[in-house]
Amino acid sequence: MAETETVAVGVVDGGPALGGFSKEKLVEFLRQMLLYRRFEEKAEEGYAIGKIGGFCHLHIGQEGAAAGCILPLRQDDYVISSYRSHTQALAKGLSPNAIMAELYGKASGTSGGVGGSMHMFGPDTGFMGGHGIVGGQAGLALGMAWAIHYRGGGQVCVCFLGDAAVNQGGFHESMNMAAIWGLPVIFVVENNAYGMGTKFTRMSETEMVQKAASHGVPATVVNAEDVLATYAHFDGLIELVRQGGGPQFVDVECYRFKGHSMSDPVSGTYRSKEEVEEWTENSDPIKYLRDRMFSADLLTGEELDAIDQEVRGIVDAAVEFAEVAPEPEVETLYKNVYSEINPHGRLFFDGRGQ
Template sequence: MPLLMDTAVTTPNFDTAPINQSLTSEDKLRFLRDMMRIRRFEQGALQQYSQGKIGGFLHVYIGQESVAVGTVSLMGANDHVITAYRDHGHALAVGMNMNECMAELLGKATGCSKGKGGSMHFFAPDKNYWGGHGIVGGQTPLGLGLAYGIKYKGLTGAALCFMGDGATNQGAWYESLNLASLWDLPVVYIIENNQYSMGTSLDRSSAFRSCLAERAAGFAIDWDTCNGEDIYEVRAKTQIAIDRAHKQSRPTVLEIDTYRYYGHSVADAKHKVYRSEEEIERYKQNHDPIRLWKARLISEGVLAEGKYDEMDAAAKAEADESIKFAEASPWPSEASISEDVYFEVDRQTIAGRTGKHFFND
C-alpha cells in the first residue's frame, strides 16, 4: 500500500481552483505566517517540555500545518471545528493566541482552559472551536452533534471534524457516519492521515482497499483523498466538502495525507524505531508544507526571501514571548480545582445553591 505522498508528485495544479484564484497575496502570506507560527509555537513548546515545564503528553503537529491552516482558512460564520488531541495547530489557525495556548501547556491560570485541560484540551467556542479531545475518535459523535445543531437551527454551516488515521478504527465513528448520511448532516470528517496511529503504521493497523476514506462509500457518503502538503489542494478539496455541506446538507469524508516529524507524543521515545530516520528526512526535504508553500510563493512572486526571514523571526519572537507570558503567569488557585465543574454552581444560581454538589466533607 503505497503512501499517496510518496507517489503523487504528479498531482494536478489546484491553484486554478476558483477558491484559490480569489486569494490575494496577503491571504497567501497569511497562510505562510500561520503555518510558521504553529511551527515556532510548537518548537517553543518542545523546548519547554524538555525542560520539564509541561506535564503529561505533548502531541506535536509539526509537519501537518498546511492541513489546519488550509482547511480553517475556508471557515465562515456558521462553520465549526472540532479535533482530537493533536490540537495546537487548529487552535492557532482559528485565531487563538499563543499566550493563552502556551500558558495552558504550562498549566497556568491564564491558559485558555485555566490550566484545566492541558495540551489535548484547547477550546475557543467564541471562535467556533470546540476542542481539543483526548480520547481517540471520541470527538467524532460531537462533530456530528455540531452539524446536528447547525441544521436544527436552520443555519447554513458545516462542522469540520478532524481525526487521525488511528481514529478511523474506532466504532463511534462508524455509528456517526451512519447517522450523518441517514439524516443528511453537514459534517466533514477530515482524516489527517499521518501514516501512524501512535507506533503502529497504517498497514499494520487498518484494512482498506485504496484508502481509509473509501470506507465512507459503505454509508453512501462522498469521499475524497487529498495531498496535504499543498495548501491549494487542501483548500480546493475541502471547499468541495464544505459546499456539499452548505448546499446539500450532506456529509463528506476527506482523507488528507500528511506526516508528523515528531513522535505520537513527545513521550513516544520509539518513534525512530517504528519508522526510519531516512523516512522522516525524506518528508522534511520533499514534502514539508512550509518549505513547499514558501517555494510556491517565491515562484509566484508573492514572497521575497528577506520577507520570509522576517516572518520567521516574528513567529519565533511571538513564541518566545508566549513562553515568557506563560512563565510569568500565576498558577491556578487551589480553590479553582472545584470551579467550572457545574454551570449552576459557578453562577451560584438557586439550583447551584441547592443540595450538595461536592463530597469531600
C-alpha cells in the same frame, strides 16, 4: 511529495498569483504555517525544560492540514479535534498567548490551566476542543452538526480525526447518522499513516476512502503538503456542505515529523530514521509553498525572513505571557465540575468540596 502539481502561475485581481491565490493570500498561508511550526517548536522546548507537563502531541509536518482545512471556514463554523490540536486552535483564531498559557497550566490559559495540551477550548471562535479519547470527537461533531440542522442550517462542523480513529465503532455510528440525516459535517482524517506506533495498513484491510463508502458519505483525498490544493479542496467542500449537501469525508494525507508525543522518539521501533528524514526533507508543506513562491517570484528571501521574525516574535511573546501568567487558585478546584451549586443536596463526597 504531492502527487499532482496543482499550482499554476497566473493573475488574481490584477496581481501575480499562484494556484489561483493572490500574493496576499499566499503570504497569509505561509505566515500561518510558520506560526504553527514556530509555536510547536517552542512547545517542544518548553516540554524539554519541564515547563510543560503531561502528554504533548506536536503537529509539526502537518501544518498544511490545519491551514488548508480551517482557514476557509467562517468564525461561526465549528472545529473539533483530537489531542493533537494546538495548531488547529491557532488556525481557528485562539490567541497564541492563551494556548501557550494553557500548556504551562496557567489561569490565563484557554481552559484556565485545567485542560492542558489535549483539552484546548475556544467556543467564542468555534473551536470546540481538544478531545483525548480516540474517535470520541466524532460523536460530538455529529451532535454539533445536528444542532446546526436543528436551528435551520448555515454553519458547518469540521471534525478532525487521526487515521487510527476510523477503526473505532463510534466513528462509524456517527458517519451513519450524519448520512441518514444529511448533516453539515466534514470528517477530516489527518492521515499521517501511523496511529501512535502502528501503521494504518497493518490494522485495516481497506483503503481509507473506503471507510466512508458503506455509509454513503462522499469521500475525497487531498495531499496536505500542498496547502493551496488543500485550501481549494476544502473551500469547495465547505460551501457544498453549507448549502445542505450533507456530510463529507476527506482523507488528508500528511506526515508527522516528530514522535507521537513528547515521550516518543522521532523514529524508534516502528519507523526508520531514513523514512522520517525522507519525508522531512521532501514533503514539508512550508518548504513546498516557499519554493513555489520563490519560483514564481512571489516571495524574496528578505520577505520570508521578515515573516519568520514576525511569527517568532508572536511565539516569544506567548512564552513570556505564559511564564508570568498566574497559576490557578486552589480555591477554584471545585468551581467548574457543576454549573451551579445545588442548594439542597451534596454534590462532592470527599469532605472538602462543599
